[in-house]
Amino acid sequence: MNKATIIEDAITYITELQKNVKVLSNQLMEMEVSSIEDAKALSKETDAPEETEENRIEPDVKVIYVNGNKLWMKMIFENRRGRLTKLMEALSAHGFELNDVSVTTSMGATLISSCVEGTLGEVLEASSMSELLQEIIKHI
Amino acid sequence: MKMYEETPCFGPDSNHPSPMVDSAIDFAHGSSSEEKQREPVLRLPVETQQEDEDEDEHLPNIGTHLLQEMTNNPCDHLSSLNWGSITAAAAYKMPRVFDTIDNEVQGFGALPNTSFPPTPAIFNHFTLQPQSAPLLFPSTRTVHDPTFDLNSPLGLHCAPPLALVRELFQSLPLSGEVLFGDGGEHDIAGEGREEGLVQVQNGGASELRGGRNGTKQQPANERERRSHMKERFNDLRMMIPNSTKTDRASVVGDSIEYIKELKRTVDELKLLLDRRRCGRERKDGKRQRMDQDQGDVNSCITNKLPGDPNMSYSTGLRSSMLRRKSKATEVDVRIVDDEVTVKLVLRRKINCLLHVSRVLDELQLDLQHVAGGQIGDHYSFLFNSKICEGSVFASTIAGKLIDAVDGHYAVAPPDQ
Numbered sequence: 001m002n003k004a005t006i007i008e009d010a011i012t013y014i015t016e017l018q019k020n021v022k023v024l025s026n027q028l029m030e031m032e033v034s035s036i037e038d039a040k041a042l043s044k045e046t047d048a049p050e051e052t053e054e055n056r057i058e059p060d061v062k063v064i065y066v067n068g069n070k071l072w073m074k075m076i077f078e079n080r081r082g083r084l085t086k087l088m089e090a091l092s093a094h095g096f097e098l099n100d101v102s103v104t105t106s107m108g109a110t111l112i113s114s115c116v117e118g119t120l121g122e123v124l125e126a127s128s129m130s131e132l133l134q135e136i137i138k139h140i
Numbered sequence: 141m142k143m144y145e146e147t148p149c150f151g152p153d154s155n156h157p158s159p160m161v162d163s164a165i166d167f168a169h170g171s172s173s174e175e176k177q178r179e180p181v182l183r184l185p186v187e188t189q190q191e192d193e194d195e196d197e198h199l200p201n202i203g204t205h206l207l208q209e210m211t212n213n214p215c216d217h218l219s220s221l222n223w224g225s226i227t228a229a230a231a232y233k234m235p236r237v238f239d240t241i242d243n244e245v246q247g248f249g250a251l252p253n254t255s256f257p258p259t260p261a262i263f264n265h266f267t268l269q270p271q272s273a274p275l276l277f278p279s280t281r282t283v284h285d286p287t288f289d290l291n292s293p294l295g296l297h298c299a300p301p302l303a304l305v306r307e308l309f310q311s312l313p314l315s316g317e318v319l320f321g322d323g324g325e326h327d328i329a330g331e332g333r334e335e336g337l338v339q340v341q342n343g344g345a346s347e348l349r350g351g352r353n354g355t356k357q358q359p360a361n362e363r364e365r366r367s368h369m370k371e372r373f374n375d376l377r378m379m380i381p382n383s384t385k386t387d388r389a390s391v392v393g394d395s396i397e398y399i400k401e402l403k404r405t406v407d408e409l410k411l412l413l414d415r416r417r418c419g420r421e422r423k424d425g426k427r428q429r430m431d432q433d434q435g436d437v438n439s440c441i442t443n444k445l446p447g448d449p450n451m452s453y454s455t456g457l458r459s460s461m462l463r464r465k466s467k468a469t470e471v472d473v474r475i476v477d478d479e480v481t482v483k484l485v486l487r488r489k490i491n492c493l494l495h496v497s498r499v500l501d502e503l504q505l506d507l508q509h510v511a512g513g514q515i516g517d518h519y520s521f522l523f524n525s526k527i528c529e530g531s532v533f534a535s536t537i538a539g540k541l542i543d544a545v546d547g548h549y550a551v552a553p554p555d556q
Binding site for chain 2: 003004007008010014015017018020021024025027028032034081082084088089092098099100101102103104105
């Protein structure tokens with residue numbers, strides 16, 4: 001037993017495992033194709049209840065000025081798929097970036113707590129940022 | 141040392157893990173003088189330790205762990221191989237080395253057919269349970285070959301960890317089939333064993349390098365072997381996805397991690413497949429198709445993979461984990477049931493939150509928690525999301541994330 005054999009065995013074993021993974025994934029893919037119809041039927045059922053939710057979550061925005069071009073903001077809004085991405089895109093489009101972010105989701109609501117900084121070097125104002133955020137929430 | 145005074149652990153039924161472990165550990169760190177008192181056979185594994193470059197010094201330990209990974213839960217189809225034939229084949233190829241050990245050590249009268257010594261109990265030192273012979277050979281739980289009993293004292297006679305490598309080699313699922321079947325590689329391996337054999341017969345010469353035979357051919361063979369080794373290491377490095385450093389120790393370390401990851405992925409895929417099969421067959425059974433074999437449903441639910449008696453795949457917990465690294469980014473993806481946790485560490489931020497968010501949306505993952513920020517000169521993020529629909533694989537997620545983040549490195553200015 002020496003290093004050469006170990007290394008060679010390792011190479012062989014890795015190839016073997018990779019092959020297994022490929023075979024199994026292919027099998028899984030094939031099975032999935034045939035069961036896509038079932039999945040679609042299920043998803044249609046699950047989407048409907050979200051829209052008829054009775055407890056709507058009111059969006060809430062708080063912004064505090066920290067210093068220079070840095071603000072601290074806290075937002076609560078209803079959790080829907082893809083909303084977070086749209087929020088990021090909107091902020092990015094306005095030239096803001098989020099630092100030290102914390103996002104939590106619970107009971108259908110999303111809470112974002114983060115520092116907001118302007119990338120364009122301008123001094124930000126808490127009130128205007130607050131208004132902007134509220135607008136964004138309405139549109140996402 | 142105290143090993144010899146301990147209760148003898150001969151035979152397949154004895155079970156004395158702790159004294160063995162302690163003794164084994166003591167032995168591994170034992171002094172050379174004590175070793176010499178016993179058998180010349182102790183010199184067997186030392187050969188590779190003193191080989192070649194300095195960077196290989198700690199390689200034997202890594203090699204042991206590498207083999208450890210390869211032998212725990214070998215692949216499904218491999219488990220169907222006939223262990224008897226493998227051990228016979230392995231024994232055939234390595235008879236002389238272990239013959240000498242056998243001659244020296246008494247008490248293996250219980251061994252039926254081969255002179256192949258049992259796997260040493262020092263394996264308990266790693267992760268195996270005391271009576272875990274089946275762990276090494278999951279398919280042979282019922283075909284327990286007493287020659288591979290873990291609780292033999294053979295381990296006591298193996299001095300440094302390389303001995304474990306040698307013993308572990310016996311239990312490699314591929315050893316009997318693949319390695320020996322490959323003619324080209326066999327020569328190298330055979331050559332190594334020959335040298336080991338020579339050492340044994342010489343009673344453990346201190347000169348373990350070129351001075352063995354003293355002929356002019358030896359350096360040339362050494363050079364050949366070194367270049368061959370280099371080639372092999374490069375091959376191995378090419379195969380693993382996370383290779384950032386090129387030194388041999390890192391390659392071995394990374395390959396251990398990669399093998400673990402591959403095994404996890406195989407288990408995960410089997411579980412998913414089984415689930416799907418069961419789910420589908422259950423549905424078909426409800427529709428009461430004439431050509432549906434009801435027996436499949438039952439067999440599917442109770443289908444247990446040989447060697448994993450505790451895990452019924454269709455009801456098990458899906459779990460997988462893998463890591464991918466690129467030059468400036470590290471991604472760690474873990475999937476447990478329907479939740480995906482991603483840890484991301486990157487050098488430059490470049491609005492990664494947005495990109496990650498997009499990728500996760502594409503993969504139909506619902507972001508639940510995000511946390512992260514700047515630490516020192518890099519950024520660290522944790523994303524927790526739920527699988528909404530469709531199937532996702534950790535490798536896909538990791539790949540897409542790395543691409544998304546790295547791709548934007550090129551676009552962004554160097555300093556931000």
